[in-house]
Amino acid sequence: MLIHAARLLGAGDAVPDGAEGWVRIEDARVRAVGAGTPSGRADLEFADGWVAPGFVDIHCHGGGGGDVASADPESIRHAARYHARHGTGAMLASLVTASLDDLCAQLEAVADVVEAGDTAVRGAHLEGPFLSHARCGAQNPAHLILPDMPAFERLVEAARGTLRMITVAPELPGALDLVRAALRRDVTVALGHTDATYEQCLPAIEAGATVATHLFNGMRPLHHREPGPVGAALDRGLWCEVIADGIHLHPAVLRMAARAASDRLVAVTDAISAAGLPDGRHELGGQAVVVTDGTARLARDASLAGSTLTMRAAVRRCVEAGMSVPVAVRAATRSPSVAAGLDAHGRIEPGADGRLLHLGSFNGATPFGDGEAARWVGTPVDVDPGGRR
Numbered sequence: 001m002l003i004h005a006a007r008l009l010g011a012g013d014a015v016p017d018g019a020e021g022w023v024r025i026e027d028a029r030v031r032a033v034g035a036g037t038p039s040g041r042a043d044l045e046f047a048d049g050w051v052a053p054g055f056v057d058i059h060c061h062g063g064g065g066g067d068v069a070s071a072d073p074e075s076i077r078h079a080a081r082y083h084a085r086h087g088t089g090a091m092l093a094s095l096v097t098a099s100l101d102d103l104c105a106q107l108e109a110v111a112d113v114v115e116a117g118d119t120a121v122r123g124a125h126l127e128g129p130f131l132s133h134a135r136c137g138a139q140n141p142a143h144l145i146l147p148d149m150p151a152f153e154r155l156v157e158a159a160r161g162t163l164r165m166i167t168v169a170p171e172l173p174g175a176l177d178l179v180r181a182a183l184r185r186d187v188t189v190a191l192g193h194t195d196a197t198y199e200q201c202l203p204a205i206e207a208g209a210t211v212a213t214h215l216f217n218g219m220r221p222l223h224h225r226e227p228g229p230v231g232a233a234l235d236r237g238l239w240c241e242v243i244a245d246g247i248h249l250h251p252a253v254l255r256m257a258a259r260a261a262s263d264r265l266v267a268v269t270d271a272i273s274a275a276g277l278p279d280g281r282h283e284l285g286g287q288a289v290v291v292t293d294g295t296a297r298l299a300r301d302a303s304l305a306g307s308t309l310t311m312r313a314a315v316r317r318c319v320e321a322g323m324s325v326p327v328a329v330r331a332a333t334r335s336p337s338v339a340a341g342l343d344a345h346g347r348i349e350p351g352a353d354g355r356l357l358h359l360g361s362f363n364g365a366t367p368f369g370d371g372e373a374a375r376w377v378g379t380p381v382d383v384d385p386g387g388r389r
Contacts (some may be wrong), residue, residue: 001024001025001026001043001044002022002023002024002025002038002040002041002042002043002044002220003022003023003024003025003042003043003044003046003051003356003377004020004021004022004037004038004042004044004045004046005020005021005022005023005046005050005051006020006046006047006048007019007020007049007050007051007081008020008021008022008023008033008050008051008348009050009051009052009053009325009329009330009333009348010052010053010329010330010333010334010346010347010348011023011155011347011348011349012034012109012347012348012349014034014035014349015033015034015035015348016035017265017326017330018050018325018326019035019283020036020037021033021034021035021036022034022036022037022038022042022250023031023051023348023356024038025354025356026280026354027354028347028351028352028353028354028355029348029351029353029354030082030349030350030352030353032350033323033348033349033350039117040206043276044108045109046377047291049335049358049359049360050156050325050329050358050359051348051354051356051357051377052329052333052348052356052357052359053089053333053334053345053346053347053348053352053353053357054087054088054089054120054333054345054346054353054355054356054376055086055087055088055089055310055311055312055315055332055333055357056088056089056091056311056332056333056336056337056342056345057083057088057090057092057268057269057271057332057336058091058092058125058164058165058241058247058268058336058339058342059094059125059127059213059214059241059267059268059269059270060070060079060083060088060091060092060093060094060268060269060270060271061093061094061095061270061272061273061284061306062075062079062271062272062274062275062389063079063082063269063270063271063272063273063275063310064078064079064081064082064083064272064273064274064275064276064277064344065078065079065082065276065277066080066081066082067079067271067272067273067283068093068094068095068121069095069096069098069106070106070109070287071102071105071108072105073108073109073112073113073116074109075237076093076109076110076113076119076121077113077118077121079093079118079122079273080113080119080120081119082275082276083120083269083271083310083311084119086178086310086311086312086313087311087312087357087376088120088310088311088324088343089120089248089345089353089355089357090120090122090337090342090344090346090353091120091121091122092121092122092123092124092125092164092165093110093113093121093123093124093125094125094126094127094270095107095110095124095125095126095127095128095145095172096127096128096129096138096139096140096284096285097127097128097129097136097139097140097144097285098128098129098140098143098285099143099288100129100151100154100155102227102359103129103135103155103158104154104155104158105158105240106124107124107126107158107159107160107162107163108158108159108160109123109154110123110124110159110162111158111159111160111161111162112133114162115162116161118333122151122164122340123162123163123164123165123340123347124159124162124163124165125164125165125166125190125340126155126163126165126166126167126286127149127167127192127193127213128143128144128167128193129140129143129144130144130145130147130148130166130167130168130169130172130175130178131144131167131168131169131172131192131193131194131216132144132154132169132171132172132193132194132195134195135169135193135194135195135218135220136193136218137193137217137218137220137303137304137305138284138285138287138289138298138303138304138305138306138322139193139285140146140285140286140287146172146173146174147172147173147174147175147177147178148174148178149174149177149178149181152178152181153180153181154186155366156187158245162188163185163190163192164187164188164190164340164341164342165187165189165211165340166178166182166187166189166190166194167190167191167192167193167213168182168189168190168191168194168204168209169191169192169193169195169196170191170194170195170196170200170201170203170204170209171194171195171196171197171200176203176204176207179204179207179208179209180207180208183207183208186341188210188211188339188341189204189208189209189210189211189342190209190210190211190212190213190234190241191204191205191209191211191212191213191219191232191233191238192212192213192214192218192219192221192229193213193218193346194218194220194229195219195220195221196220196222196228196229197220197226197228198226198228198229198231198235199253201228201229201232201233201236202232202236203251205232205238206238208341210236210238210239211239211240211241211339211340212229212230212233212238212239212240212241212265213239213241214229214241214242214243214248214268214270215230215233215240215241215242215257215261215302216242216248216249216253216257217243217248217249219314219368220336222226222258233259233261234260234261237264238264239261239264239266239335239336239338239339240257240261240264240265240266241266241268242254242257242258242265242266242267242268242331243268243269243270243307243314244267244306244309244314244315244317244318244321245269245308245309245313245314245317246317247304247307248269248270248304248307251317251320251321251322254317254318254321255321255322255323258321258323258331260316263330263334263335264335264339265327265330265331265335266331266335266336267311267314267315267318267328267331267335267336268314268336269307269309269310269314270306270307270309271306271307271308271309271310272284272289272296272305272306272307272308273290273306274296274308275308275309275310276308276310277291278295279291279292279294281299282296283300284296284305284306287299287300287305288300289305289306291308294308294310295308312333314332315328315329315331315332315359318331318332320383325359329359333345333346333347334346334347356376356377357375357376357377358375358376358377
């Protein structure tokens with residue numbers, strides 16, 4: 001299949017972002033890409049909008065009623081298919097803090113889905129249990145533990161090679177040893193749910209931690225005399241996750257983060273199973289959640305409990321906050337793919353995933369308005385063949 005687009009994104013050095021280009025797809029992979037018009041007749045022509053890689057979400061707990069922490073492969077698949085309908089081509093299944101037995105069962109189920117290869121799930125992200133009680137947010141404090149090597153090894157074994165990322169509070173005793181152990185296992189280390197000072201973050205960063213989990217949220221706030229994890233992440237060039245739902249971050253803060261992090265900004269959903277469902281009572285990690293006007297909060301203390309966001313909506317929010325389309329799309333594609341080592345995704349380059357998106361024209365303040373949704377082009381994408389809606 002030969003695709004010709006007036007504006008192509010994510011093609012690297014082959015085509016400047018937003019320039020005219022073409023893509024040849026064979027066997028669900030990008031085989032060639034070039035600037036300008038193709039030499040042969042294109043099978044698909046896109047004179048408006050943008051053609052981009054599928055979105056990459058490295059922090060997702062569920063969606064459409066599917067829960068990645070259910071230990072049920074079918075529920076995980078359902079969540080992945082829900083997000084695929086909104087443009088997600090690759091995702092990490094993020095597991096919140098639970099007992100070690102439950103986490104192992106959840107990791108095994110995620111591994112089953114990854115190994116089957118029939119969804120966008122590319123691995124697991126452990127958001128816990130080695131986190132700060134002071135900044136636990138919607139994590140269940142009853143199951144938080146100090147970094148523990150036997151516990152970590154047990155989790156790694158349960159994941160069967162599919163653990164891609166782990167979030168750790170760097171100030172906890174034993175955290176540095178855990179960071180090093182994770183890196184030896186080729187697991188990306190993120191800093192988050194932490195009350196660490198700037199200085200307490202540095203040893204973990206110097207040891208190889210490269211990601212900040214949902215910047216600003218679940219961490220000691222930025223202060224001009226104590227920069228904390230936010231200052232450490234921005235100063236030391238970490239990949240900085242942001243939840244661009246208009247709730248977790250003020251638009252001005254989102255713009256500030258984009259300018260400071262530059263191409264290391266990573267848009268994530270942090271979506272829970274309630275995403276795409278009506279307001280009401282739901283659940284996250286065994287805890288009751290109430291969703292009102294699309295905002296999810298713990299029933300026990302009204303803490304924000306993930307989001308009901310999709311990657312398509314996250315890109316829209318980034319554009320509405322003032323980012324250019326190429327910057328917003330990069331934060332949802334190439335940057336997360338590099339941050340999590342998902343090399344086959346988030347870019348339009350030979351060998352990469354051939355499932356591409358046709359994005360809306362981004363006219364006005366509602367770039368994904370009626371008739372302008374992100375649409376898959378090229379090869380078909382998995383959708384729910386008749387399960388829960």
